[in-house]
Amino acid sequence: MGDFSFFLEVVVGGLLSGVMYTLVALGFVLIFKASGVFNFAQGAMVLFAALTFVGFLEFGLPMWAAFLLALAAMLALAVAIERTVLRPLVGQDHMILFMATIGLSIFLEGFAQLIWGTKVRGLDLGISDEPIEIGGILISQFDLSAALMAAVLVAVLSAFFSYTKVGRALRAVADDTQAAQVAGVPLGFIWAVVWGAAGFIALVAGLVWGARLGVQFALTLVALKALPVMILGGFNSIAGAIVAGLVIGVSEKLAEIYLGPFVGGGIENWFPYALAIAVLLIRPAGLFGAARIARV
Template identity: 55%
Template sequence: MGFFLETLFGGLMAGMLYSLIALGFVLIFKASGVFNFAQGAMVLFAALAMARFSEWFPKLLALDSKLLANLLAIVAAMLLMVVVAWVIERLVLGKLVNQEGVTLLMATLGIAYFLDGLGQTLFGNAIYKIDIGLPKDPLFLMESTFQGGILVSKEDLYAAAIAGVLVAALSLFFQKTATGRALRAVADDHQAAQSIGIPLSRIWVIVWSIAGFVALVAGIIWGSKLGVQFSLSLVALKALPVVILGGLTSVPGAILGGLIIGVGEKLSEVYIGPMFGGGIEIWFAYVLALVFLLVRPQGLFGEKIIDRV
């Protein structure tokens, strides 16, 4: 039982991090109605910016405080993501207002490749380290209940807590603020939103900036765990099944979808993997997403779309 709970907790922690990346997909889709294939590139770009700024600032500004250097690096990386959001709106999205969804989809693919190349040009292509002080040592829980206790990573606990707070804040933002309601209106109908005075360009800059912030948080956490390298953008591919499972328009769905996939892949790898030689963790999420596409395409919390003719 102790080993099962340990595996379960590990899956929940991984699921929260998948959910964090999936939030970026959901945010963009809620505001523009297009699936943002550039989210993985945004995670990588933000993580690279954070890693390199935290290296450069102590030398450029003669800083002795690591905490201050990290804070300045986070602020600078966030400002850079806002600039990226503004450029994307001005040079790409602003030119494609009221275009077909497939046109916007292809535009996000182009943005993804551009950010990958720009990140390599500006920050290099080596493996970089992010150290924001998250504890790396393990934590043993329930030692009095189970022999040896349940091993949990403190870093994963802190990361899950950060992701949970961010998710709650975003949920409140979309439901309780005028800007959040405007974002939902833009997603429903660009022309109707413009006709009632909602500034489409400003809304898109806001939502891409928020998605950039989410990408920065995800990049910092994943970069702290795995190091910042160009394979980090591949981690975002695991968020695709998450949004399919939870629903493209649902923030709570992104969370639940991430938890289901995180737990499911860990348990299946440990208990079923040995029967098939392992490797289930690699493809479990995609097979589950395929099943949902066949049975419930809108996901657990997505809105069912009915076209009347």
């Protein structure tokens, strides 16, 4: 029984950390869905958002004010990116856009640290990290709150996509960019909205991960954790990102505990990738991704 409850604890811990991966992956999926851009800068945006939030906190602002200001900064950043990077590159190959986001991510890393400095900062969101006992297994209170936050975020986003005019326009752009443009959807505005939404997700992810790891450069690496989640779930599926996040979170923890000791540990860097690729070999578009039909 002790073994089984330990197993359950690992599974639940994995599920909750999977939620954290999902948070980051959502930002990727959102932008890919709406503009077909694989946004490598999402990790840098997480860092930028977290640093901005902590920076405003250090000015002595209350948490809600810092959150709003950081959100405003992310929205401004989204508009700036649309103007300076995306607009001149309209119609270019996806590969070129992807590489532009790599450049963007390097720029943001430098920019964020230039403004707010390079030292590691703690971030206390006022949520205790004491584990609580539910049904005989220990669960981190902090992880639970993060999972709740993620759930709320997903609910808000899907409501936004389904029930608002902008949301509908956004889905139209994702479906068929040219047709949407013909129907009068302002493409530049929509992209700014998408990047703004991705900035919002980056801010939430930055807060959660920042509280966990400290606000520091390593936050950009969180993006690398989200990549297997994305390819497992499919690049253009929000549901896929959620399910895949949970799958990756659990399997990573299980592998580390039950497989790690046999091979010398430290496998969490590549195990999610191996898992995701194994699935890809069976379903080349990921679990939930739309299969592309190749045409000449």
